[in-house]
Amino acid sequence: MSPFKSSTGIYENLAGFLIYLFAFVGGVIFLAVERRSRYVLFHALQSVMLFGGLMVAHALIVFLPVIGAVVGLLLTLIGIVLWLVLMITSLQGKWIKLPWIGDLAERQLNRM
Template sequence: MSVYKSSTGLDENIAAVLCYLFAFLGALAFVMLEKKSRFVLFHALQSIFLFVALMIGHVLAGFIPLLGPLLASLLTLASLALWIILLIRAGQGKWLKLPWVGDLALHQARQL
């Protein structure tokens, strides 16, 4: 349990979990509402950037003949595993920064 609270009154780790649990809607809500916690804001932004990148990957896989469905299936499995890991690490109050999207999220969180 985190001793720090977000602007919403939730513990930071609970708010971060909600950013991943409800991907776009949860993360977008915390981007708009969070005024105090860089931890929550980072996880909200990383969630948005990650799930947008995954959606783009799925769309692009659909354009690849023969291998597209296999790539989309592998991307789905990797996405599920990553989602579970992010939920657990956020719940533990950890800053798990992913390559590319994590860097972008951290940069944006520092500017807001």
């Protein structure tokens, strides 16, 4: 367990795990309630951007004939792998930053 607690009273690594466990919704909730922990806020932002982007991509590929099903399956597999990796690494207290999305989340965090 992380020795640090977020402003919610939950250990930071457990909060990070919950953010990714509940994907987009968990990120939105922790963005609304967290006030202090940069670790928790970063993971909440990254979760919202990643899983929100995946939801939008899934909604848009419906309009692709033939290849849409293949792309949808690929997005689903990528989403599941990222979901598992991010849950495990955040529970371990690691600050894992995804390419592009992590950079966007970090820039947004610096503006907060």
